[in-house]
Amino acid sequence: MTILSVQDISKSFATAGDPLEVLRGVTLELAGGQSLAIVGPSGSGKSTLLQILGTLDRPDGGSVRLDGEDPFELDDTRLAHWRNRRVGFIFQDHHLLPQLSVIENVLVPSLAVGRASAEHVDRANELLDAVGLSGRTTHLPGELSGGERERVAIARALLMRPGLVLADEPTGNLDRRTAESVTAVLQALQKENDAILICVTHSDALAAAMDQRKELVDGQLVAG
């Protein structure tokens, strides 16, 4: 089972004046199958923390370990490979490639490790079925609704069976009913894959659907 262990993460950004200390000792432990909502006011550092957990940004201090391994010790090429296999990202604006079809978008993570294998194509079709888009595999993202695009992004994030799934406001642009159905799909797939799911959100409904809720206050995670 995947274990995420985050110890004492700190992060500052340079400004014209004093450095802006965004994270000041974030500590967190989660196991496969668990989900966490991170809430907090705008500018409190939620996205910064998510970027660090996903190894898209480096902390100034502290450590992130997945199954005992510190990915920041890898060189850049190995880190990119590690991230592609171990972490699934879902963003509010879904970041789909507009010129690729739905199934090609879902297969993008497999292209980073060579050509999409038959196994990857099967998995992509299975996931598109699970998110209710089996009839739309050859459509372009521009031909889908916002909720459908978000569901494509969920399928893409889960393609490589990552142990860690990170979502930044996955329901931010959606109406309430669509947000509910996207949340349900995300949760069902996360549980089925025994992944750790961390959602950054301003939505009380999404936060309530997660097992735990924590708030970023003064750069630290506290019971929210």
Ligand SMILES: Nc1ncnc2c1ncn2[C@@H]1O[C@H](COP(=O)(O)OP(=O)(O)OP(=O)(O)O)[C@@H](O)[C@H]1O
């Ligand atoms: N690359 C950067 N350089 C300088 N400052 C940054 C950088 N990234 C973030 N910040 C600052 O760090 C603080 C935290 O930003 P972050 O995006 O993590 O907040 P957030 O909690 O996700 O906010 P929101 O809810 O509005 O998305 C903000 O004051 C932001 O301006």
